[in-house]
Amino acid sequence: MPPTASRLLLIGLVVLALAAPWLAPAYRTQISFLWVMIIFALTWDILGGQMGYNSFGNVVFFGVGMYGCAVIQRDTGLDYYPALCLGMTAGAALAVTLAAVLGSGLLGLRGHYFAIATLGLGFAAGEFASGWDFIGAGSGMVTPLYPGEVGDRESFFYFLLLALTVVTFFVLRRLYSGRFGLAINAIRDDEDKAEAMGIRTTLYKTTAWCVSAFFLGVTGAAVGNLIGFIDPRDVAFAGPTFGVWMVLMAILGGKGTLWGPVLGATVFHITQELFWTYLLGWQRVALGLVILAIVLFFPLGILGWARERWPERFGHAVEERPATGEGAS
């Protein structure tokens, strides 16, 4: 496929996303959450898909960003926008710092130990937050009301989250196309080999987690304000929901690809919203069945499945150099 076509498609999608608030104004918040889901899946895939470190604890950065922002908004006494701006910055900074500190320790764990440690981390964060009075403990925190007119709030957060999604996507695309992407892929395929080749694996791994934490932190700050009420276990550190959905969405779309998480998040979110509307009370049962179906029948995800069916379309072809190539066994 020529590069112009893919560029056209991207532009088309962005235009569609920009126009959506006017096409379906009633669905702004729902689509805003689609952007959040896409960010979830994309940022999880940095470690889970591209680097082979399955994290169940990424939701920690989301929660930390959310609380960080809410505390700034509560305690600085600034106006709404400056406080939100500062809060988002602080939330992201906090999340990145945490990722750097935790990463240097936890990322030394391999395989399932990492997955389990991050699982523990996610739960521990939620439990600590619900015991800490400074951030409202179990009572949670209420973020300030948006100052604008009815409906402005939805548009504001819609575009904020859309912008975040687009930035996340392009930053990741850029990173994946460079040395960073190659290095974390190498770590995924064979970390011992990567070390034997002198790659600074800890540096790459921690950087990867920090990138993930940055976007999750900013998103958390925004989502805290979008939802308006921060509950430690069910909103901020919602491991059994958000934390697991991240993983599912990335796997559903095809982990280790750029478009896979986007695709997976879209399918998952739409399916979920439909279940919610039409299967009152039974939606979680349906969700459980969907998860089972995904992992049993599409363990490689939608893109992985496509890749397996049409490998030649993904550029895995034998090519001769114009000059003579030496054959090998």
Next chain:
Amino acid sequence: MKPILEVERVRKTFGGVVANNDITLEVPEGKIVGLIGPNGSGKTTLFNSIVGYHVIDGGSVRFDGREISELRVPRIARRGLLRTFQQTRIYGKMTCLENMLISVPQRDQTWLSILRKPPAADESKAEDLLEFVGLYAKRRLLAGELSFGQQKLLEFGMALMNEPRMLLLDEPTAGINPTLINGLMHRLRRVNEELAITLFVIEHNMSVIMSLAEYIYCLAHGELLAQGRPDEIQADQRVIDAYLGAH
């Protein structure tokens, strides 16, 4: 000729089993040195001890005059001491070209440079080296789809991409189609001469190692059994006994 690698009285045990006992050897810069010995004689363990895969129980390992026995694998690799694996290890889900591109020297990589795109020079170098090992045509295939022999060649190419000063090769000809062994030996010599990379080679194929190496060490039961030029080793009765299993 100053030695680039000095191994002195290195000892390594696993549980109660002594894998390396008091091994002392040195590899002069710019040479090709062989390491032979029957199965289970501790060759691969010695390689692992040198490049930092495990803690050694005693002795010292110096590379380029500096002690490296306390360092971990990646730092030793960044100093220019690299090894390949007996069971080849490549990045299976990446293309051959990507395998090469990520194998560039990591010495000068900083936090900022890891976020950049690989320069075009890397790519042309990678393609040249792929051509050198004979995999240019397969450069867009996933490395995991190559045959064992091809993977071995790819791993060799990746090691060269890393511009090491010294390369530890663990059985480079094992699993390679016999008709291609001569080509490989030719390449190894070229690497040694043209790129000035010191080679330290574990090899089972006697004819290969005898014609390739300038000096050979032989291990048996975790101890250094004999050393000398190929003709000396070939004539050494202890080496012959060890290989025939006569004790």
Next chain:
Amino acid sequence: MGKPQIRSTLALGALAILVAAGVPASAKVEGDTIVLGAAVSLTGKYSTNGKNTQDGYELAVARVNEKGGVQVGDKTYKLKVVYYDDESTPARAAQLAERLINQDGVKFLLGPYSSGLTKAIAPVTEKYKIPMVEGNGASLSLFKEGYRYLFATLSTTEFYLKEAVNLAAMTAQAAGRDPAELKVAMAFENDPFSQDIRAGVTEDAERWGMKVVVDDKLPPELNDMAATLTKIKAVKPDLLLVSGHTKGATLAVRQTAEMRVEVPMIAITHCDSAQVAETLGSAAEYFLCASQWDRSLSYRDDWFGSAEEYAQLFEATYDYSPPYQAAESTAAVLVFVDALQRAGSFDTEEVRDAIAATDMQTFYGNIKFDETGKNIAKPMVLYQVQDGQYKVVAPTDWASAKLIHPRRLPE
């Protein structure tokens, strides 16, 4: 990038738009039906009480429709409620409130179950200036945010166990002791509702000069209160207060009996919806229980008749005795009915003002809102479990039995 992924992306994008545009937004009034909206917890940790809430709403709707409906202006309308399942999580509840308002075009909201979820929804209704009458968000903190469109039919959290503290103090005085000598132990679940109760009783205890000797926050995941109870046993308090929805109630009753925690007075919340007297038998004897309402109270209205008649109708319909969570939900619907009739219009501002001016009698008690939106016309009652029955013991005006003090341990 390959073609298939792009094609499927496109297809999905198109699907998203179709889904978005395909569901028609219903109006607040469909023909002769007024549509109310509610997010309730049908699944998740609050689903028992969520069901009580929904049953309470449904019973009110059925009754009102059966009796001819709501007269607004010169036309009568039927009632209908659109429900969504919030899965007992605030994140979901906030989204659903928005969906009810934006997509379903609902102009009048009924509350969810629990203070936490109400906290998540209130900012949304406030933003859209949509009146919400709720019967299950008791946290006092809800009414300190200055919300204009939030109204609660129930007594707020500070009243739940206030009566128990007062009762302990007065019993002490009657026995010739100074209430300031009393030691209080508290164990409250770490959620907005219970923590607000805690804030209330802490104030009450301070006013009497009582000493708080244990003050534990119970995690919602709690399956065992042994650690807290061991502490309580060691310090021998005169009053033990526990709140943690139905799970907290069941655990407190079961484990105090098992560990033989000898406290003269124990007061808890949610013991009627947890059915402690029915399932735990003698272990529940002499526990004090905070309740918003009881079927034995002498309230009545035109829709349901007396409280007892309401309870009988409820039992006949749903096969279980109505806990107060259902009654206060029913009352929330009645507030809307009353306000709509008085306003004579569907304009949200006029209806909001009509709700604010509510001053009515229902089977559930009198309802009159203060400027913050909470009901100030109805007291809480305190039950005591006596011979397996819930008997109102306080306030004395409503009492149907005398308080038994100190609590005797079950054999």
Next chain:
Amino acid sequence: MSNLLIGAVFALAAYGMALVWGVMNVVNICQGEFVMLGGYTAYFLFKAGVHPLVGIPVAAVLLFVFGWLLYRAVIFRVVDKDLFISILATFGLSILLQQLANQLFGADVRTADAGFRTLFFFDNMVTVSVVKIVAFGAALLVGAILMLFLKKSRLGQAIRATAQNARAARIMGIDTGRVYATTYALNAAICGAAGALVAMTWLIHPYLGLPYTVRSFMIVILAGLGNVAAVLAAGLGLGAAENFAGFILGAEYQSAFVFALLVAILLWRRFWLDRTRGYLK
């Protein structure tokens, strides 16, 4: 006493998890849901007038059948796959079972009060409820029966052989499919028995599973696969540590402490291995 019992129940669930993990290389996330189902079995029997102690074997048998069916329907598909796939698949099962229980049994908190008395010592300062002693004994008994089964019975030996080397076992003529199904069913049965104990000592509701799953995980990691004594010790230790933390730090930090402990243990092992140039894999 309370600590010991909860520890023993954790140990049972953990032992089942270790069995499945070791033999089938499947991490069973719906462990806690088996406990929950076992609890409901005992509860409904109790409602029908059956003593909860009788409920233990009945729950075990019913859950055995359920585990077998589940293996034949779902789990066999994930046995040879990546461990992560099994984590996700059983996570899906766990949501499914939770929600089905919620829909079928309601979210009410239930308890099957066995009617045992409480023993009192030292002027009531030390209380030991008989039900907990009985339950603790039952937990040990279940563990002992299981160990005997694995050691002595032919099927138990087949299970152990498969755990050692599935391929070799297959060559030796062991029907590994059947072994896997039995293992998985056994695990479900153990959890079912544990659930019956939970129902008679504490309380049950559809969402009680997660703590058991998470703690089983922790214990298995601490104790390793296939070491019964270590599993028991880790289970009891965890139960005690948790209660102690609740006592010292206040109940609000009880769970936080447990999870922080998990992370701390892993980090400690990681840095300890780091000194030997090793990795925790």
